[in-house]
Amino acid sequence: MVKLPGYAGKILYIDISKKKHKVVDVKESFARKYLGGIGFATRILYDLLKEKVDAFDARNPIIISPGLLTGFGVPTFSKVVFASKSPLTGGFSRSVAGGRIGPALKYAGYDTVVIQGRCRKPIYIFIDDDRVEFRKAEDLWGLSTRETEERLKEEIGDKTVATAVIGPAGENLSLISCIDCEERQAGRTGLGAIMGAKKIKAIAVRGSKDLIPYDPDKLLEMLPKIYKECVTHPAYEWDVNWGTAEFIDWMNRERGTFPVKNFQEGFFKDAYAKLKEGEKMPLDPYYWVPKYSVRNRACPSCVKPCGKVFKSRDLIVEGPEYETLYSLGGACGVDDIETVAKAHLLCDLYGLDGISAGVTIGWAMECYEKGLLTKEDTDGIELKFGNGEAMLKAIEAIAYRKGKLGKLLADGVRKAARKLGKGSSRFAIHVKGLELPAYDVRGIKGMALAVAVSTRGACHLTACIYGTELVGKWWKFENIDRLSAENKGYEVKVHEDLMALYDALGLCKFSRHIFFAEKLPEIVNAITGFNVDTAYLMTVGERIYNIQRAFNIKQGFTRKDDTLPYRIMHDPIPEGPSKGSYVKPSELRKMLDEYYMARGWSKEGVPTKVKLVTLDLEDIAEEIGAGI
C-alpha cells in the first residue's frame, strides 16, 4: 500500500490479555472521512463496542489517538486524544492531553493505538517504533505519577521516551482518576481507572520515524506565518505571562460567574472581602505569578507556553491552572494559593482529575456544613469551606479510597450523593456524572446548554463556548446575550463541531482565537493533499460528534440525560454581576428543542436517519437513526 501523505499510516491494535499486537493500514477513505485524533478514536470505539458493556469489561478499549497534524511542528498542534467508554459517566469518553506522547506515537509509526484486554498483574507497554513490549510493572504499582515516569525512563535508559502513566487513584479504580502525560493530563471522565482495571500502569513510547507531508514546501512557507500570527495575537501575552487563569479576576468581578463554595456563590466574596486597597485576589495570577512562577512549560511545537511552573519551598508543580484555581480553590472556599498549588500537585501525583476531585470535596464540605456529614463520616476531618488542610487530606483519602471519607468520595460526586442521600443530590454539581468545570452556567446560558448536552458530561471543552458567551462575540458570532436562553441551539452545535474538528487535528483549544475554521483547510491540504474546504472539515466535526451521540444512545442515554444539576435550575446566583440568574427547567427544555433541531435530531435527541445518511454514516443510521 502506498503511504498516505500526512499519516504515519498504521493503526496499532494491542491485546494485553494475549500479549499480542497487530498493525492495520490506514485506508485513504477512512482517513478522509475521519481525519485523525478524535475522528479515528470515535469511529473505532463505536465499532468495537456495538453493545452495552461495562466500562471495566476487558473489551472496552483505551484508544490513544494523536491529531492528524500532531507531530508536524505546526505551532499549537500537538494534542492527543484518549478515548474509551467512561466508567464515570457510562458514556463516550474523550480526554485530550498535550505533552509529548502524541508526537512520539506518530514518530513511532502509528496514527492511533487501540488497547483491549486485561492483565492479572501490573504491566507497562513499551512501544518502541515497530516493537511492542509488555513489561512487568509490579514494582511500579503504588508509585506516584512522577516517580513512575522517572523510573520508566531509568529502566528504559532513555530520558526522551514519552510516557502516559497512572497514579494510585487509577490503580484504586477511582472513577475520577486520570492519565498523566508528564504533567499534561488526560484528566476527565475517569480514564485512569480504565488503565487501572486493565492493570496497565504506564505506556512508554519511543518513535524515530519521519512524517512526510504532502507538500513540504507549502508547509515550510506557512510555518513562519502561523508562528507570527500566534506570537502577535493578544492572547499570546495572556497565555505566556499569566497562564490559563489570566481572566480569573474578570470572571469574578465583571461577570460574577466564578463558582465558589460548591456553586453557592458566583464570585469569591470572602477572598475579595479580605483585600486591602490595590491588592490582588490571591488566586489571581497577577498576584501569584510574580511571586511563585519560575518558568513556563509548553507542549511540543507550541510557541506560546501556557504552563506556569509554580515553586514554593519543596513544592514544584506545573500549575495551578484556571480550572484547579476554581475546583481546588473557589469551589472549596480556599484562597490560599500555596494550598491550592499543593492540592494541584497532589492530584497530579495521585493521578486524580483536579476538577472532579475539587468539586466532589466542595460538595462534601457543603454536606458537612449542613450537618449531613459529621466528623465520624469524615474520619475526623473538619471539612469546612476554606479549610485547605482538610481539602488536602480529602484528596489523599480519595486517591487511596482511605477511610469512610475516601470510600464515599472516590467515585465522584454523583455516586457520593447517591450513597449519602439526605437530599444531597440537590447540590451535587455534575452532568451525566461528570463534575462541572469553572463556569457558573446559571449566568452563561448557552454554556448551560453545552454542558447539558455534551457527550462526555459537564465539560467546558466539548463546545468551548464559554468565551463566546461571556464576551458576547467570537469568530463570526456577535451580539450574544449570555443571560438569555434564546437562540442557543445552533451556536452550541457549531462550537461542538468545530471543537471535534480541533480534536481530530490535534489543535490546542487555546488557539481558537487564532485559527477559527477558515484557516484550517490550507494547513490540512498542505499536510495531506486532500483538497478540502472549510465546509468539508466542519462536516467531519459534525460526523464525529454524531457518532459520539450514537455511541451514547447505544449505551442507554436518552434526552433525560441532557440535563443540569438541580442547583443550576433552581437556586439563582445570590450576588454579584449575575445576581438572580439561573436556568429555569422550561428554559432548558426550550434550549434542548432548539439544539436538537439545529442538529437534525429527533425531539428525543436521537440523530435522524437522514442526518446520519447525509453524513455518510448509513450503517449507524440503520442502527440507531430516528425517523424524524
Added chain:
Amino acid sequence: MVKLPGYAGKILYIDISKKKHKVVDVKESFARKYLGGIGFATRILYDLLKEKVDAFDARNPIIISPGLLTGFGVPTFSKVVFASKSPLTGGFSRSVAGGRIGPALKYAGYDTVVIQGRCRKPIYIFIDDDRVEFRKAEDLWGLSTRETEERLKEEIGDKTVATAVIGPAGENLSLISCIDCEERQAGRTGLGAIMGAKKIKAIAVRGSKDLIPYDPDKLLEMLPKIYKECVTHPAYEWDVNWGTAEFIDWMNRERGTFPVKNFQEGFFKDAYAKLKEGEKMPLDPYYWVPKYSVRNRACPSCVKPCGKVFKSRDLIVEGPEYETLYSLGGACGVDDIETVAKAHLLCDLYGLDGISAGVTIGWAMECYEKGLLTKEDTDGIELKFGNGEAMLKAIEAIAYRKGKLGKLLADGVRKAARKLGKGSSRFAIHVKGLELPAYDVRGIKGMALAVAVSTRGACHLTACIYGTELVGKWWKFENIDRLSAENKGYEVKVHEDLMALYDALGLCKFSRHIFFAEKLPEIVNAITGFNVDTAYLMTVGERIYNIQRAFNIKQGFTRKDDTLPYRIMHDPIPEGPSKGSYVKPSELRKMLDEYYMARGWSKEGVPTKVKLVTLDLEDIAEEIGAGI
C-alpha cells in the same frame, strides 16, 4: 487550461445591448464548489446583482444553466435551469425545464449561458457551437410559442436545433408568463417577461461537441443498472401509464388536500357528486388517458416518459399535468377534461404559467361570485366557478392584457388583489407573489412551511416535500404527521438542500424515489472524478440555497415575507379527510423559528456569518451575515 472532465468547460456571457459575447473558462474550484445547473446560476446571479435592481433593468440577466450531468445520457438527468431576478416576486427566480435545450447547450460547449442587456427591436439568439448570432425577430413577434418554434427551425433549416421561446404573454410583459422549451416550460416566476423586456423572442441552440466523463468505463457500467432501477421502480408504472396526475383521486378522496374553487374546498365535491357508481372523476387520468392520450413524450435520456400527449378533435397538446388539472381544473371549479386540456394548450401557446394563470382566474371567479367584480369589470364574461368558456376567455385576456379583465389579471393574483382592493387579498392565494401549486397546505403543514420559506415564493419543487408529508415517510424519513406543525424545520431544510442539489445535477424530481442522495456520489465521481461523498453533495445543496436566501435579503426580503396566504391561516378546510385543518399564525411562527434554527439562520431569517463561513461563503458572510 486543461478541460475539466464532466464539463463543457465554458460559460458564455452575452450582452445583447452591444451584440457581443465572451467566453470564460470554468475553473475547477468553481466547479467543485457549485457543481453546475442551479449552483452556477445562483452564484453568478448573486455576483451580477449586488444591489437592488428592478427585474426589468437591463443588468438583470437571464441565466440558462444545464445541470452538471445533463447531456451525459444518464436516465432522467437532463434538466436545465433558468434563473433571474423575478419580476413577479422581486426575488430569486429559478425555473427548471426538461426538454432538449439543456443537453444542446452542453454539446455546444457551454455549462451556462448568461444573457444581459436589452434590445429595442425583437431578436432571437442563435448559439451554434462557438458561433453566437443575433438575428432579427420582428416577424416572429406576436406568434405563439409553437409557431415560433416551427418558424425558427425552418429559418435555420435544421429541425434538430433546440429552442426556448416566449409567446404573446412574455412579449406583453405579463408577470406570469413563461419560457417554452418545445412544450417543456420554465414555467414559474414570470421569466417570459424577462425575455420580453429584453426583446428576446427566442434562443436557438445547436451543439455538436462531445462531453467527456472522467471515467467512461465506470459510467458505462453504471448506466444499465440505473436504467434497470428506473424501470423496475413502482413509480415507473405510475409515470408511464398515467403521467404526473396518477394520484389525483387519492389527493381528493384520501387526503382531502386537492384545492378546489380557489382553496374554498379541499376536494372536488361537485365533480365527485355527479359521478355514477364506478365512474372515474373526469380530471383523473384513469378516466381521460384511455380516452384521449395518444402517446407519451419524454425528455432526452429519460426512460420513464411522463408527458401524456392529449388529442381531441383539432386539439393536440402535451398535457394536462397534475398541476394544470388543479389550476385550470379544480381551482376554477372546471371538471370538463377537454376544456382543461384546451386551457393548458392556450397557456402553452401564449407562454403563460398554467399554475399562476389558473389560480389568478380562480381568484377572479371568487371575486365575481362575491360581487367584487361585475360583468363590467370582466368585459362581459360570466366569470363563475365551473364556467370553462369563461376561463378560456380569461386566459386570452391575460396573455394579451386585453380589456379590463386582462389588465387586472395579467400580473398575477397579488397585483390583481392589490388593484381591486375590497378585501380580496384575503383570498389571493400566493406567497411572495407566486401563486400556490396544487396542494392544500392547510392539511400538509410541513409543506405549508416549505411554501412559506421557499426562495422563489409558493412552490412545490423547492423542497419537493409534499410526498413525504402526504405519505408520512420518504427516503429515511418516517412517522411524519402532516396535520402537525411540530418538528418540521429540519425536515424542510433537508428537502430543500437535496432539491437544490438535484437542480445542480440536472436530475428530474420525479426520480427522487430512485436516487435519494446516497446514489449520487458514485455518478458525480464517474462524471467528474471529484471524489466526493454524500455529505459533500448535500453541503453544495445547502450552499446554493443559502446564496439564494442571501440574494433575497439583498433585494429587501425579511422574515415577514416568509408567510402564507390569509386563507391558509384563517379558514379551515371545510369538508373531507382534512376537515378543520389550517395553519394557525402561531404555528407558522413556531415552524419558522424551528426552520431558521435548523438552517443556522438568525431569528430574523438571515443566514448567520458562521453558517456562511462554514459553507465557504466568506464574502457573502461579510455582505449580509447575521451575528447570530
